Amino acid sequence: MNLRISVGWILLVFVHCGLWTAAEKAVELANSHLLPPGGYRRLMNLNAEEYPRDCSEIFHQSEENASDGLYVIQPAEEPIGVYCNMQDGGWTVIQHITANSTVDFDRTWQDYKYGFGLVNDNYWLGNEYMHQLTSSPTLYKLRVKLVDLNAQVKWGEYEPFHIEDETSQYRIRLGLYKGNAGDALCQDTEAYLHDNQRFTTKDRDNDNYFQNCAKLEYNGIPGGGWWYDACAGANLNRRNVIYWQQDCNKTHMCKYAWMMVKPVDHSQDCSKICPPLKDEL
Numbered sequence: 350m351n352l353r354i355s356v357g358w359i360l361l362v363f364v365h366c367g368l369w370t371a372a373e374k375a376v377e378l379a380n381s382h383l384l385p386p387g388g389y390r391r392l393m394n395l396n397a398e399e400y401p402r403d404c405s406e407i408f409h410q411s412e413e414n415a416s417d418g419l420y421v422i423q424p425a426e427e428p429i430g431v432y433c434n435m436q437d438g439g440w441t442v443i444q445h446i447t448a449n450s451t452v453d454f455d456r457t458w459q460d461y462k463y464g465f466g467l468v469n470d471n472y473w474l475g476n477e478y479m480h481q482l483t484s485s486p487t488l489y490k491l492r493v494k495l496v497d498l499n500a501q502v503k504w505g506e507y508e509p510f511h512i513e514d515e516t517s518q519y520r521i522r523l524g525l526y527k528g529n530a531g532d533a534l535c536q537d538t539e540a541y542l543h544d545n546q547r548f549t550t551k552d553r554d555n556d557n558y559f560q561n562c563a564k565l566e567y568n569g570i571p572g573g574g575w576w577y578d579a580c581a582g583a584n585l586n587r588r589n590v591i592y593w594q595q596d597c598n599k600t601h602m603c604k605y606a607w608m609m610v611k612p613v614d615h616s617q618d619c620s621k622i623c624p625p626l627k628d629e630l
């Protein structure tokens with residue numbers, strides 16, 4: 350009797366584990382290294398039949414009632430896990446940093462390509478996935494959100510926003526700016542211009558400086574990967590100083606930054622005929 354119960358238990362446990370493993374394997378996220386422990390269970394749409402291409406699609410499919418959290422999206426062939434900020438139309442978070450957190454942003458080209466950190470925490474989604482996300486026929490916009498030590502929030506948006514492919518060294522293309530923060534990527538007081546720059550990491554120097562900007566240290570912490578000019582009017586990837594010119598710098602410290610993307614909403618902007626898009630972004 351006792352023996353039979355035990356065998357039953359063992360079988361039950363065995364079957365459960367088997368199913369669980371199968372469910373995890375069925376998805377195979379390309380960026381599973383960005384999931385926290387037990388992260389598959391925290392993906393809110395893990396068992397959906399089809400994955401949306403971004404968080405905005407999830408927001409609209411949920412009749413604008415989806416909550417913030419971890420979701421699976423599929424911008425190209427491979428499903429990936431991301432953090433969705435479901436305020437204001439559903440934003441796909443591509444970067445989040447907390448000043449002085451333990452997540453290391455001083456990383457190689459390969460790390461910046463496929464992402465690092467954890468999607469429920471500080472992370473870089475990956476240049477390859479940023480390229481995939483922003484390469485649809487629908488244009489995307491970028492929102493930067495900055496929070497200083499007094500919890501004051503600043504933001505800025507570039508529309509459109511596009512990351513080119515790896516053969517172009519993940520060059521950044523930025524459109525028109527709006528926001529209550531300064532336009533630190535395109536209008537630097539020191540004449541550094543980030544628009545149209547290629548990405549630089551400590552092991553791949555594509556910047557316009559005689560040394561590698563990603564290796565330049567402030568208080569012992571290197572700049573990290575970024576779209577440097579002959580260095581920076583803004584850099585959100587230096588671990589100890591979030592830099593956005595007049596809004597976040599060494600004397601006016603910020604605690605948090607986010608970068609997130611969303612499709613451009615043309616229905617709002619032009620009710621009649623959309624103007625032709627410029628050849629060059």
Ligand SMILES: *[C@@H]1O[C@H](CO)[C@@H](O)[C@H](O)[C@H]1NC(C)=O
Nearest residue numbers: 410411412413414415416417
């Ligand atoms: C919105 O979501 C919440 C929590 O997920 C749920 O309780 C509520 O019923 C939903 N409302 C609508 C209108 O779907």
Ligand SMILES: *[C@@H]1O[C@H](CO)[C@@H](O)[C@H](O)[C@H]1NC(C)=O
Nearest residue numbers: 594595596597598599600601
């Ligand atoms: C740093 O930020 C403060 C406050 O936002 C600003 O007044 C100051 O000019 C900035 N410093 C530099 C060097 O840009």
Ligand SMILES: *[C@@H]1O[C@H](CO)[C@@H](O)[C@H](O)[C@H]1NC(C)=O
Nearest residue numbers: 448449498568589602603604
């Ligand atoms: C980060 O750490 C440095 C060194 O301890 C400190 O000076 C700085 O104020 C910290 N930054 C924030 C935003 O807390």
Ligand SMILES: [Ca+2]
Nearest residue numbers: 556558559560
């Ligand atoms: Ca250089």
